[in-house]
Structures are given as C-alpha cells and as structure tokens.
Amino acid sequence: MSEIQTKLPTDTWVVATWDEYIQAVESPAYEKAKCYYHNGQMRVEMPPVGNDHASDHTVVLFAVNLFASIKGIALNGKDNCTYRKIGFQEVQPDVSYYIGENADVIPYGTSIINLDIYPPPVLVIEVANTSLADDQGEKRLMYEDLGVQEYWIVDVRNVQVMAFAVENLGSRRITESQVLPELAISLLNDALRRTRQMNQGQVGAWLLSQFQG
Incomplete structure (x- = not known):
C-alpha cells in the first residue's frame, strides 16, 4: 500500500x-x-486548477443558480462535494445539484454524502480542460451507474456544454435540460462564449435579461 x-x-x-x-x-x-x-x-x-477551468466553473454555477432563482425552482448546489457508496464508488464532481423534491434532502452538518443513506444528486457537472476524454468516457459511465438524472460536461477548450440525460444505465445528448425545464444548453454556450470578450458581471446581466425574457 x-x-x-x-x-x-x-x-x-x-x-x-x-x-x-x-x-x-x-x-x-x-x-x-x-x-x-x-x-x-x-x-x-x-x-492546481487553471484560470480557464476556474472561470467557466464559476459562470456555469452562476447561470444554473440564477435560472433556478428566477424560475422558482427548488435547488441546492454543492461545489466539489464528495459522494460515497461504501465499498463500491466515490465521486467528487466539480458541481452537483439536488433539485425539486430532493432539494433539501442533505442536512447541514453532513460531511461526505453517504449514498447508502441519501439519494444521488440530480445534476452533476464536470468542467473539462485537460480531462475531456475521461469526462466523456469513464466518468460518464460512472455517473450512469451512480444514478444521476443529468450529466453536463463543460468543454473549456471548445467553449461549450455537452448535456446528457441519464436513464436505464445509459445516457443520451440533449439540447434542453430536463431537470431545469426550459433551460436551453445553447444559451449556456452563448454565455461561455461571451466570457471570452466581456467580464462575468456583464455576462451575468446578459443572462438575467435572457432568463427574464
């Protein structure tokens, strides 16, 4: 050992x-x-995590939280939280969310989330700068096995979000979130592209106008 x-x-x-x-x-x-x-x-x-990874991580987390707040969707996000199924599996996604009826299922005071006690998160997001192949491959299979409902990969180098609906131990590409209804993945891609020309405050104002429109 x-x-x-x-x-x-x-x-x-x-x-x-x-x-x-x-x-x-x-x-x-x-x-x-x-x-x-x-x-x-x-x-x-x-x-360490580089600037591009950290910046896109921040933008996507902000976008999801803002969308849920405006649309009245119950939601609790976790940043780099650890989920453990003892003896079998452990994951630590960049971002994860409990949404809807499960939004408040994890009590404060919980350290590592024991998946023998609590359900898995509804949405998991991995930010990929140097790890894209793994996020598309082994980690995708891992989250299918975990039983999340939706899995996103933020492709930093190609400035896009790839979203997958997960069901029956498989996953398929989607263009609109199923766990955050009416959230178009193309809008997230637009937001990421805008961060290459403007600051996050400006991008946040643009997202607010889009979500309220």
Whole structure:
C-alpha cells in the first residue's frame, strides 16, 4: 500500500481495492485532491486548477443558480462535494445539484454524502480542460451507474456544454435540460462564449435579461 501512496500516478485510472483507495485518499498527500473510485479503479486529480477551468466553473454555477432563482425552482448546489457508496464508488464532481423534491434532502452538518443513506444528486457537472476524454468516457459511465438524472460536461477548450440525460444505465445528448425545464444548453454556450470578450458581471446581466425574457 505504501507504494500506491507514494508513487500513485495522477489524472489516470489505477487498479485498486476499496481499502487501498481509502488509505490513499486519507493520506495527507492527497488532502486537496479530487478523488474517484469506480469498477475497482481509482483516479486522483491534483490541483492546481487553471484560470480557464476556474472561470467557466464559476459562470456555469452562476447561470444554473440564477435560472433556478428566477424560475422558482427548488435547488441546492454543492461545489466539489464528495459522494460515497461504501465499498463500491466515490465521486467528487466539480458541481452537483439536488433539485425539486430532493432539494433539501442533505442536512447541514453532513460531511461526505453517504449514498447508502441519501439519494444521488440530480445534476452533476464536470468542467473539462485537460480531462475531456475521461469526462466523456469513464466518468460518464460512472455517473450512469451512480444514478444521476443529468450529466453536463463543460468543454473549456471548445467553449461549450455537452448535456446528457441519464436513464436505464445509459445516457443520451440533449439540447434542453430536463431537470431545469426550459433551460436551453445553447444559451449556456452563448454565455461561455461571451466570457471570452466581456467580464462575468456583464455576462451575468446578459443572462438575467435572457432568463427574464
């Protein structure tokens, strides 16, 4: 186990037992890492996160919260929250949301969200700058298994959001959110493109006009 802890490659999937995974992620060396476990493999993603990733993360989170507030949709978001199904799976998406009747299901005081007790989030978002292939591949399968209802990938380099509806252990591309009705994915893409020419305050004002229109 010491070899896994000291020589663990990052940003790739490594075969490991659940116990090995827990020992590794509880190591001080990975205190600030994002960690995943799925199908007997673990993945550790180490900081730092660059400007482009962090900026698009902020814009998409703001857009979802603003849309829900204007449309009166019950919603609670989690930033880099950890979800654990003991012995089987652990995920730490960039952004996740409980929406509608499940909006308030996670009480304050909860640390790692135990999926043997609580339902999975409704919407999960991964921001992909250098990790696009994995977000489209293994992580997509991981969230299908987890049972989320919708999965978005923010493709930083191509300035777009790819949205998937998840059902029956599969997923398909969608152009409008099903968990945030009437939210067109093309509008999010427009917002991201605008951030390349204007500041986030200006983009936020534009989103407000679109959502209220």
